[in-house]
Amino acid sequence: MNDTLIRDAELLVTMDGDEIPGGWVALREGTVTGTGRPGTEPRAARTLSARGALVTPGLINTHHHIFQNLTRAYAPATRYELFDWLGTLYPLWAGLDEEAVEVSTWVGLAELALGGCTTTADMLHSHPRPRLTDAQIRAARQVGLRFHACRGALDLSERDGGPAPEEITQSTDEILADCERLVSTYHDPSPGSMVRIALAPATQAAVSERLMAETARLAERLDVRLHTHLAESLDEVTYCRETFGRRPVDQFEHVGWAGDRAWVAHFVFSEPGERARLGRWGTAVAHCPGSTMMLGAGAASLPALREAGVTVGLGCDGSASTDHASLWLEARTALAAARERGGAASTTARDVLRAATVDAAACLGREDGLGRLTPGAPADVTVWELDEFAFAGAHTDLVEAWLRCGPVRPRHTIVQGRPVVENGTLTLPHTHDMLSAHARISRRIQRLSD
Template identity: 30%
Template structure:
């Protein structure tokens, strides 16, 4: 495959180039660097990494004795991509919930399938998702999992080495929700707070627990208020869905007399620690609320198209000063977790809404990197290639026939690149993809385990055909 060819003269990984501990020293040599930092380095050069952090960026850096080398010639080097809205627990359900809008999709397929998860199936689902995500260049995620077994997802995220903000979804009501997923507000919240006490600031520090009320129709106002208070008191991030589907919005207004956004705002949910996924149908008044509260909007173009939800006004959000991030959502509403496809669609769909100059490639890449890092509250650590930041980076081949011969690196990446062009991936100085080969675990084994666990889950779920 053109995007994954072995390059002549590539050194062998050596003892510090494989999937073990981070290399003490790593030199990424000879790529076109897109730092994504305002005023940061852009051009041909090298990146020197020591102890998992970027030490220097520039042209013709000397190779320190004993340093591992990654060949980036003919490739772009950019920060690892950040996906700020995902459901790892849904990856087993790929292809099992087709041709439906949001509410029947949730009520007749997704929620019953989530309710049938056990620890083994959710681990297999998360591992399969992370295999796809890492091979496609994603190094940081914000995810919302199902009600139970969230500890298992945290463990898999920690093993993979990604930066992650995650939580089990909070549900205390909702039409069509399996009874096992509905928990009293206090019990549901305490389960997530317990995870935060165990994980936040502990272990590697890369993985943290957040509060994830599912969406307005599945949460009482009391639960939302308790989440908002806990977020403020304990410094926890909030992650929920809002304004995705017209019928959802109609039902929220019927019950509360308010729009999704106004209802969440009244409960105290909106703020600078909050990410709202989708925001497809948002009035000018509610957009002002999002801006004034400092909310992060996470757009999911493929999922919004597949569920016939609509097209989010992403370019307008950016024009109004609202931070925008990107996510593939879940496998059963996409069906890929491919950040390149989402970045391409983001830019193209905004051109339909706002004209051919709307959301140019550089801005789309910023959404997929620094915008996502801001949504996770990790912009001081990730999202740009700068001295002192965590060495999360993706090396993307620019020499495939469909990527050239002309055009800026940004244009080539956004409109023509895909997972096949990911040559190397580095997580905190540790090479986890080299020449397209995944080094953390066996991808075929992960896929086989997922197939095995799906059979058992479907037997438990007993869904009508």
């Protein structure tokens, strides 16, 4: 018998070629066992109603800095572009400790679940104290989201000519040793795994050439994925030209990152030939238009990237630049940005849903069916509440309506067969206590008086 049956969907979208009015999806022991049309439902120990709702695979977030919710909408930084914004916030992030990272991650993952997200990658790039990635993984296990911990790093301090204060940087050797420790301790490459590790130097404009090159070699030896920012800002382009004598993509190839082991965030300031190179290499892009637009850099062109053969996933990016952790909101922003760049016919809501599910799973190197509702795939499902007022009059295409109407939040968010959000409410215990702890810690980090 199945553990859970989700039935009576207004529309079930499997992302495996089927859109089923009135459809159902059955789950057992953390995997999808089947989907089908009304009247063919199997038995299950528990039934959840999707009546009047859209059912999709859980959304997948390919790039984030969750800890930044401790400095969300920090007033002194709200008018700055990227490098000045970072310069304002770096000193505050020197206050991170294990409690701050664990609590901020717990709160951020809960917020992601409330936005329909079931899997997230997260880059923690500031390490003023040891074992902060361990604290993230503890929080992920408590919340129950599927978690790809991207072990971020900064090894160039202001003293070395880098942008970050010394308090949040580490030596290259220290970073590489901790990367290897994290992979050996936590990385689970098996199908349906809940925790994986990726190696993630922050950006070529803030780390040494040696760290980039040695991280690529280490990832090859350990067989894990690589992640970094690439061509995010004009300042990064200038830095790479002045420091290395190359554009960011040329430097990326020079240090051994060109290939299908890597996915990169943003890729806003790219030329047609550079997009084509990423497409040939199989290097994927985490598209985060909300963040780069908020920081004044504009957005990458989703249609142009796809035309070049680049796999594109979606990402919320930093909780202190985007200032939210709703992947639904990021998907809607991506739809609007793509149509603004490529024209009204260039991108549909289904294109964006693919970026947030199937293609996002490819960014993370998942080959276990994640991002689809198909037999054997991980049992990650989002049941979207189609509010009767926001969707009044939307009769012809529920997938388009899902992004064009709204705002939309999930009725149920299910990860590995377990509801994290049920009937619109988090199933997690101690939510008030965690929010109170977050308020206390974030005020400390921001150096505000109690």
